[in-house]
Amino acid sequence: MKSIKRLIAVALVSSVLVSCEKEQFPFTDVARVQFGPEQSLFYNPNANLADTLKNYTFIYAGNKTIDTVYFDLYATGGVSDQDRIFTLKQVQFAGANNAVAGQHYKAFDNELMKNKYFVKAGQVHARVPIIVYRDASLKTKDVVLKFQVQENANFKLGEATNLWRKLTLSDRLGISPQWNTGFYKFLLGGYSTVKHQFLIDHTGQLWSEEWMKYSIENDPGSVMNWVAIAKTALVDYNNAHPLDKLKDENGVLIVFP
Amino acid sequence: MKKIYTIAWAAVALLALSCSKDLGNYDFKPKEVISIEGVEKSYSISGTERLMIDPSLSSSEGNANFDCFWGIYDGDYQGLDLPKMDTISKTKTLDYLVTQRPYDKWKLVFCAKNKQTGFAQYWQIPLRVTTPSAGGWYVLKDDGSQSDIDLFKTPTSIMPASKLENIYSSYNGKKMEGKALFLAYSTEYQPSSKTLFVGTDKDLSALSIYTFKEFRNLGGLFFEKPSVKAPGFLMNTGANYFLLNDGQLHGLSTILLGGGLFSTRKLIDNVNSPYKLSKYFTVDEVYRAPYFFDDMSSSFFMAGDATDAALTAVTDAKDKNGKLLTAMTAKNNNKKLLFMDGLYAYFQDKTDANLKILSNLTLNSSAFQMVNDTVKTMDKFFNATNIAILQAGDENMVYFANGNEVWSRNLSNKQETRQFIVPAGEEITFIKHRKSEDEPYAYNYVMVGTKVGGNYKVRMFEKSSGDLKPTPKFILEGTGSVGDVYFVK
Known part of the structure; x- marks a missing residue:
């Protein structure tokens, strides 16, 4: 009987103490970066791999010769009080016409672009603009731009399955x-x-x-x-x-x- | 040991419960009843009018003081999707300026609570909020080139009590172009409203019977405005709506989300042959499938779903040896349709104008059958105009005009009977049979419209064993020539 009483007392007191503890931001860790679905789908588990592949065609873009396609990127490991640059790099995709920087898209290391690839201070989400060009070659063939995030001074890499994105560019009609x-x-x-x-x-x-x-x-x-x-x-x-x-x-x- | 502790604790718990005070009610007196007087079973009122109700209350408990309130809510709710009630008065006497939208299914709630006993009783009273333009006999008429509507109000019974003349132009600031053709009515076309479609030979107008304002004209009823404006009919079988314009059939389904607009013209076959459907159609009441007749190819077609891109050609009934089981083929039969409704079609041969056939139809798209009655040239029906087949459930008869006389023809034995001679100077312009069993506005009339000078008269005849009663129940009168008459409760 004594032991039961003691047990109840300890449980009560400890639960009271626990409830007083200040909640910590629980995700403090090494800062990592990876792609993800658009923000509205973030908590939808089925959308984990959404937007991995995107198609863009200039067919519906009127007279535009240049356009921007957006992807979504997320930083884990907490927020920072400073803007944090992340780095992208094209990777070759075997068996496809790979996009050529400067011809089909604005190179990721272009001075102008470099400044656009950052996670804002106090945020964990960034929209990643890919500037695409209406090159004449797109009339006759589709090209593929596969790219992935690189480790840099601000970020380590996140989940392996979400480090890359693929964008197919065309200026022809195609199945959607x-x-x-x-x-x-x-x-x-x-x-x-x-x-x-x-x-x-x-x-x-x-x-x-x-x-x-x-x-x-x-x-x-x-x-x-x-x-x-x-x-x-x-x-x-x-x-x-x-x-x-x-x-x-x-x-x-x-x-x- | 553990078991004993458990039992001991359970016993203590039971003992503790037994100490609770018994708050039960052992009063066997009859339940209090609050009686109410001075409240109607239901109310119908025009929006923006004051609703005044002064009930008198009494309680079975003798002298009582009451706390009261009045509320209103949408009585047409589904399942647990309970509507919110608005409190409109906190006194016994209601004096409320109705601001609710026109609607048939409002519910008034009245609650009286006896201050002494705390007992409260609720009453629910149906309330219809309406407008002056909603409900009554609508008469579509024209002056030869433009059309308008007269509304005969029926506040207490099917008999008209007052008339609102030229109500279309008074609400819309203009008359409709063209000669009066048809009225069609739908409670489903627009959610939460009631739509009256008004057709002339040059335009079509869709309007809410509450506001009586046109919200779509003929062009506005289509995804793509038609180049020719010549409506034939607008009808629906449930959610499937069909509109004939310039002999071309268009459809829409109100099941689909969207704006309720009609699609492009339907194809009549898979090579897009030209066609011109007759303005007469009929509906298979079992499958709710409409049947149409193409005057160009002299063939019957059926429309299934209104969203189908093409009509379905009907095929003749045949026995197992391939022998036709119909008096006349439904395909390329060289006939022109003079009239069709219910299970009857009246044809005229395209080559021999003196060959007129009244056919009894079996509506089946894969086994279409016709039983023919060749109408003799001396029959009154031979030169019939303004034909009206009595609606299903009534006698197997057709009414029609022959000169200035109204005749009937028994479709079972071909016997023709003169039913009414219109007074000299009057010309018959319209005959239709309409009925409804919807109490308290049930009616069953053969309506005979005539024109005399610039005025119309619509005599509303009741029948007795298929014959018109000698005098009409009432007569609708106004200026112009009648195209259609429709009653909305």
Whole structure:
């Protein structure tokens, strides 16, 4: 009985004492740096590898010859009262057309860029701007820019799986993830750049990833309208060219389901 | 030892509980009842009017003083998504300037609490907030080139009590271009509102019956404005809406998120053949599928989902040997549609104008069937105008005009009966059968519209065994020529 009483007393007193302890910032460690998803998805475990690969095409950029693609980077190991520069380096990606600094993107060690790659004082997140150029070569081939963070005086490296990012650049139409989602797959069928261009030409709509995502979330009826317009245009085209119906880049007849 | 401790502790706990004071209520007196008088079963009031209710209260406990309050909430809630109640008065007498939006499903809450006993009782009273333009008999009419609407208000019964003339132009500052064609009504097209679609041969107007302001004209109802403005009909089967313009069919589904706009014209086949659908359509009541007739190819088509890009051609019913089981093919039958509704279509042959056929339809897109009744040239129905088939559930009859007479034809035995002769000088411009079993505004009328000079008369006839009663129940009168009449409760 005594021992029970003693146990309860000790538990009570110690819990009271513990509750008085000042909470420490629990993540103090060596400062490390790594890429991550955009901030709104940070606490979504499924988004851990989001944005590892990004595609950018100048097709939807109007007359722009230069544009910026952003990635997200996170510092661990606590905040600092000073801005902390981090360092990026291109790495070659085997079996692809690798982007050339100065031709396809603004080099990471360019004096102007160097100053843009830092984690602000008091922060643990930074947006990483990659400045991309509309080089003529993008009309005929896609190029890949793979890059990773480097260890420097401010940061050690974070998780190995999140040290790199890959950006594919093009100035040609290409399949975007929306094409493979249920609704669009059902409406549009298989992808081809000829079909994609046909949709753009006959509806006057962008058919970019952003446009498709926005339209399906906000006004799916409008998407069905544009597809119906394209279907009608395809029938009319094939009626006008009975011996030369519309085919895709691989010579396969274009159809909408 | 441990066991004994446990039992001992449990015993102590039980003993401790037994010390608690019994606060139970052993009063067997009947429950107090607060009675209320001077409150209607439900209220209907125009927004911006004052709602005044002065109830008198009494309690079964004898003389009592009451604390009261009035509240209001949206009575159309789902599951546990409970609406918030607004307190609108803390006195017994309610004198409240209604500011709630027009809506059928408000609930008034009244609570009276006996100050002496602390007993409180609640009452819930349905409240409809409406506007002067909402509800009644809407008469769409024209003066030959422009259209407007007269509204006959029905505050207490189906019988009109007052008239608001030219209500369309008085709310919109302009009349509608074109001759009056049709009214269509939807409680689903716009969430939380009721939409009246007004069609003329040159425009279409969508308006809320509460504000009576046009919120979309014909062009505004489409993703892409049509170049020709010639509406034929606007109808819906549930969430599927169909609009005929210039003979071309457009669809929209209100299931999809978005603005409720009609898509581009539907294809009629996979080679985009030209077509011109008749303004007459019918609906398979079982599958809620609408059927249309293309006057160009003389063929029937069915529309499934309103978002489908193409119409479905119907195929004739055949037996297992491939022999046709229909009196006439549904495809390229060389006919022009004079009228269609319910399970009947009235055709005229494109080659022989004297060949007119009234067909009884079996609506089935894969086994379409017609049973033909060739109408004799001496039959009154041969030159019928303003045809109206009685709606499903009523007699198997069709009403029509022949000159200045209203006739009926029994569709089972072809017997024709003269039902009404309009007075000299009047010209029949409109016949329609409409009915509703929605109490207390149930009605069942064959409406006969005539024109005399610049004025219209719509005689609302009740039927007795399929025949019109000798005198109409009431007559709607105004200026212009009638295109359609529609009742909204």
